Amino acid sequence: MRCADGSKATRFWNLKVTDRLTHGRRMMSLVSAQSVNKVYRNGEVEVAAVKSADFEIEPGSFVSFVGPSGSGKSTLLNLIGCLDRPTSGDLRVVDTDVAALDRKTAAAFRAQHIGFIFQDFNLIPVLTAAENVEYPLLMVQNWPVARRRKRVGEMLEAVDIMAQADKYPDQLSGGQKQRVAVARALATRAKLILADEPTANLDHTTAYRIIDLMKRMRDEFGSTFIFSTHDPKIMEAAEMIFTLEDGKVGPAERSESHG
Amino acid sequence: MGRVFKIAARNLLRYRRRTLLTTMLITIGVVAMLLFVSASGSFKAMMVGQITDSMLGHLQIHKKxxxxxxxxxxxxxxxxxxxxxxxxxxxxxxxxxxxxxxxxxxxxxxxxxxxxxxxxxxxxxxxxxxxxxxxxxxxxxxxxxxxxxxxxxxxxxxxxxxxxxxxxxxxxxxxxxxxxxxxxxxxxxxxxxxxxxxxxxxxxxxxxxxxxxxxxxxxxxxxxxxxxxxxxxxxxxxxxxxxxxxxxxxxxxxxxxILEIHGWEKLSPFAAIAKMIDLMTLFIKIMLVSIVLISVMNVMIMAVYERIREIGTIAAMGTQPGSILQLFIAEGLLLGLLGAAIGTLLSVLIIQVLQKAELTFSFGRQTGLVLYPVVQPADVILASVMVVVVAVLASLQPAWKASRMDPIDALRHV
Known part of the structure; x- marks a missing residue:
């Protein structure tokens, strides 16, 4: 995996702590977008889903992309999550040029650095809550069993779902499923957690609890959380808000509740 | 690899009725093949033994x-x-x-x-x-x-x-x-x-x-x-x-x-019948392959179609295409193994019952010939290997499709 300049993409995270500090002076942003465009072709018609996006997201942030349906939130999250590549512009995630990743290296990059939380939870129905959290450690990163079990226990404790560890997704409530999803996203200690409308399928009380949980996890593990929402109250929980309208990303706003 | 089979087994159990039907189809194919091979093989062996051991010997030497x-x-x-x-x-x-x-x-x-x-x-x-x-x-x-x-x-x-x-x-x-x-x-x-x-x-x-x-x-x-x-x-x-x-x-x-040498096959018209039996055995094997191929492929295509979002989720998490391929091939392999195991077990039981029943039949002017089917280990191995290999081959295309799926498209799938 290489950046546009030919250097190794994951070099920052491979550096020693002291070197990271030095390196950090040159590279502060976890996500950096400069003139990023994403154009889809829908038959004969070209659709610009993201237009000249420029933004920076620092490590440890709690960020929200807000906007109405079709404003390009999901497309932007897909680009940041290395599930898609920009049509033009420079998008760097964890010091890696997203456009330079092919299918396999993108998968490996996501496995190492990115966790996902989905609107519909997307837990694997044949696995228990604990096994769902274990999945990325086992199937993606192939950790040894003792280390895996320890981490699963820690994560289930962290999201307060230990009592439901052996239950299957269809035996869990929506809030419990999303807690499991949060634990799964964080199990590998991903630096970046992307959540596309994580509260859309939850009632308000549960939705706020999930957002609180995500923030607590950010505080506990230092991961950066980026989530999309169109719910103004949920949006207020973010420390930094980017508003999207017709694919254009507005300037970063500090949430009032966070000064 | 155990983890892949664990997930594959649970996915098969998730669609119990479909798995049961497919396993039954494969089982019927295996039973049909092993019963035919054991009965026809035993009949052939008996007739050939009778011909060679009491009449023709294995080969004969004559003047040209x-x-x-x-x-x-x-x-x-x-x-x-x-x-x-x-x-x-x-x-x-x-x-x-x-x-x-x-x-x-x-x-x-x-x-x-x-x-x-x-x-x-x-x-x-x-x-x-x-x-x-x-x-x-x-x-x-x-x-x-x-x-x-x-x-x-x-x-x-x-x-x-x-x-x-x-x-x-x-x-x-x-x-x-x-x-x-x-x-x-x-x-x-x-x-x-x-x-x-x-x-x-x-x-x-x-x-x-x-x-x-x-x-x-x-x-x-x-x-x-x-x-x-x-x-x-x-x-x-x-x-x-x-x-x-x-x-x-x-x-x-x-x-x-000045001499000519002939094997018993050239001297006895039964050799033509023996060849016909071999041909029918081949036909039965082709049928078994077809049954396994069609049933497993059908099940796996359905499995991939129904789990597109799941595929998208694990792909988004960073699961490599090769691992997704393994997950689906493992399901096909397990279906084949299950069908082969049950089919073999059932065949052995039926063959034992037939042996005890001592059914008689006539062949030409010979009457009262006892049907004594015997299943050879080589036949069991062949049937099992055929079923498992074909089951894996049948799941290759759907598994490949799953592994090549675009995560975004898969996650959007309703």
């Missing part, structure tokens, strides 16, 4: 051209005594030969002094004949069995015994045309009655080879054929090639080989 005119049993096409001795010396030196037996074949008139009929006779050396065709003695259904045939006595086929109402101990006369055209007749006593079986020579009588020479007034120790029993019948083709190469040194004045 004899077999094409064997219906008239031409005495003029016998092998001379010196040629026979050379062949016998050669056979004695071969490691792959268990026994050999010289025969004089002749046609004669058989009379019980009241009625007359024609009869085909094999003049044999009793000890050599028993060593070469060990089941011949078992075909004696009336009369003495030890020795196989004494001097001055004759074994007659069942049909003649019944037709002319001749029993063991009865005096009969045989009249045969000699090589020079003269006719000779000798009195014999019926030693026993032989059960008739299907195939050439199945309704022949037997007498001592010296009696045959006396009846035919042969001075030279000429013979019509030498019957050979191999130590390993499965190596028949190899033995045929070996003998042909060795005995081709016996040539006529023009330098052409």
């Amino acid at each position: 051209g004899y077999v094409s005119s064997i219906d008239s049993l031409p005495l003029t096409m016998n092998m001379k005594g010196d040629v026979a001795r050379k062949i016998e010396d050669t056979l004695d030196k071969r490691d792959n030969v268990e026994a050999w037996s010289p025969r004089i074949k002749l046609g004669a008139m058989f009379s019980n002094y009241a009625e007359t009929t024609s009869i085909r006779i094999n003049g044999v050396d009793p000890e050599r004949e028993v060593a070469t065709c060990p089941d011949l003695r078992d075909r004696i259904i009336a009369g003495e069995t030890e020795p196989l045939v004494e001097r001055g006595k004759i074994l007659i086929p069942e049909l003649i015994a019944k037709g002319l109402k001749v029993e063991p101990g009865a005096a009969v006369v045989l009249v045969a045309t000699n090589k020079d055209g003269s006719v000779n007749g000798i009195n014999f006593v019926v030693q026993g009655v032989l059960e008739g079986i299907s195939g050439p020579g199945g309704r022949d009588g037997y007498m001592h080879i010296d009696d045959a020479r006396e009846l035919l007034r042969m001075e030279d120790k000429e013979i019509s054929e030498i019957v050979v029993r191999l130590k390993d019948p499965k190596k028949l083709e190899q033995a045929l090639a070996d003998f042909e190469a060795t005995l081709s040194s016996l040539t006529n004045q023009e330098g052409k080989p």
Whole structure:
């Protein structure tokens, strides 16, 4: 995996702590977008889903992309999550040029650095809550069993779902499923957690609890959380808000509740 | 790898009814194949054993051209005594030969002094004949069995015994045309009655080879054929090639080989039936492959279609395409293994029941043949390997499709 300049993409995270500090002076942003465009072709018609996006997201942030349906939130999250590549512009995630990743290296990059939380939870129905959290450690990163079990226990404790560890997704409530999803996203200690409308399928009380949980996890593990929402109250929980309208990303706003 | 199979097994259990139906289909295919192979194989083995062990031996050596005119049993096409001795010396030196037996074949008139009929006779050396065709003695259904045939006595086929109402101990006369055209007749006593079986020579009588020479007034120790029993019948083709190469040194004045060697398959019409059985077995195997291919592929295509979002989720998490491929192939493999295991178990049970039931059937003029199906380990292994390999092949395309899926498209799928 290489950046546009030919250097190794994951070099920052491979550096020693002291070197990271030095390196950090040159590279502060976890996500950096400069003139990023994403154009889809829908038959004969070209659709610009993201237009000249420029933004920076620092490590440890709690960020929200807000906007109405079709404003390009999901497309932007897909680009940041290395599930898609920009049509033009420079998008760097964890010091890696997203456009330079092919299918396999993108998968490996996501496995190492990115966790996902989905609107519909997307837990694997044949696995228990604990096994769902274990999945990325086992199937993606192939950790040894003792280390895996320890981490699963820690994560289930962290999201307060230990009592439901052996239950299957269809035996869990929506809030419990999303807690499991949060634990799964964080199990590998991903630096970046992307959540596309994580509260859309939850009632308000549960939705706020999930957002609180995500923030607590950010505080506990230092991961950066980026989530999309169109719910103004949920949006207020973010420390930094980017508003999207017709694919254009507005300037970063500090949430009032966070000064 | 265990983790992949664990998830695959749970996914199969998730769609219990579909998994059950597919497994049942594969099971039926395996049972059909193993039952057919065991029943037809046992029938074939029994018939081939009967033909080779009581009549034809595994291969026969004749003077060139004899077999094409064997219906008239031409005495003029016998092998001379010196040629026979050379062949016998050669056979004695071969490691792959268990026994050999010289025969004089002749046609004669058989009379019980009241009625007359024609009869085909094999003049044999009793000890050599028993060593070469060990089941011949078992075909004696009336009369003495030890020795196989004494001097001055004759074994007659069942049909003649019944037709002319001749029993063991009865005096009969045989009249045969000699090589020079003269006719000779000798009195014999019926030693026993032989059960008739299907195939050439199945309704022949037997007498001592010296009696045959006396009846035919042969001075030279000429013979019509030498019957050979191999130590390993499965190596028949190899033995045929070996003998042909060795005995081709016996040539006529023009330098052409004077002998011809035939395996039992060339001498018995049952070989065509055996080939038909092999063809039907192949057809059954093709059917099994088709059943497994279609059923597993159908199930796996459905599985991939129904789990598109799941595929998108695990792909988004960073699961490599190879691992997604493994997950779906493992499901196909487990389906194949399950079907093969249940099918084999069920087949073995049914075969045991059939063995105990001792069902009888008729073949040609033979009645009361007992169907005793035996399943060979090689057949079980072949069926299982076929099922598992085809199940994996059938799941390859859907698994490949799943592994190549775009995560965004997959996550958007409703």
